[in-house]
Amino acid sequence: MTTFNTREESDALIITFDSAAGLNDFRNDSLRDALYDLVQSRPEPRVALDLLKIDYLSSSGVAILIGLKRRVETRQGKIVLFHVHPMVCDLLKVMKLDRYLPFADDEHTAIASLRPVSTL
Numbered sequence: 001m002t003t004f005n006t007r008e009e010s011d012a013l014i015i016t017f018d019s020a021a022g023l024n025d026f027r028n029d030s031l032r033d034a035l036y037d038l039v040q041s042r043p044e045p046r047v048a049l050d051l052l053k054i055d056y057l058s059s060s061g062v063a064i065l066i067g068l069k070r071r072v073e074t075r076q077g078k079i080v081l082f083h084v085h086p087m088v089c090d091l092l093k094v095m096k097l098d099r100y101l102p103f104a105d106d107e108h109t110a111i112a113s114l115r116p117v118s119t120l
Helices: 020-024 029-040 059-074 086-094 107-114
Strands: 004-009 012-017 046-050 078-082
Touching: 004 029, 012 020, 012 029, 012 107, 020 059, 029 059, 046 059, 046 107, 059 078, 078 107
Parallel strands: 012 046, 046 078
Antiparallel strands: 004 012
């Protein structure tokens, strides 16, 4: 089974996928449920998804990303995708999901975009 790895960085949760296969397998309920449980267990989750190894995205993968985004937002959190492969980026743009799922070029930029905005 394909999995993902997590680590904390500057109060953000970084999620890295081992390969594209698990995210895109419509039968991989355990991966989807583990991702959802992970973000739902955190107050105001700030999540950066490293998509470096995701070179294609099936409808199942899109559904997981959208479901993850919804769960993060219901807990007043933020999510951002980074290291998005050009083909995946193009697909999300064609589907107009680039308006819904924010992108960053690299981890540093992704983490910076998750920080709370100062109200000074």
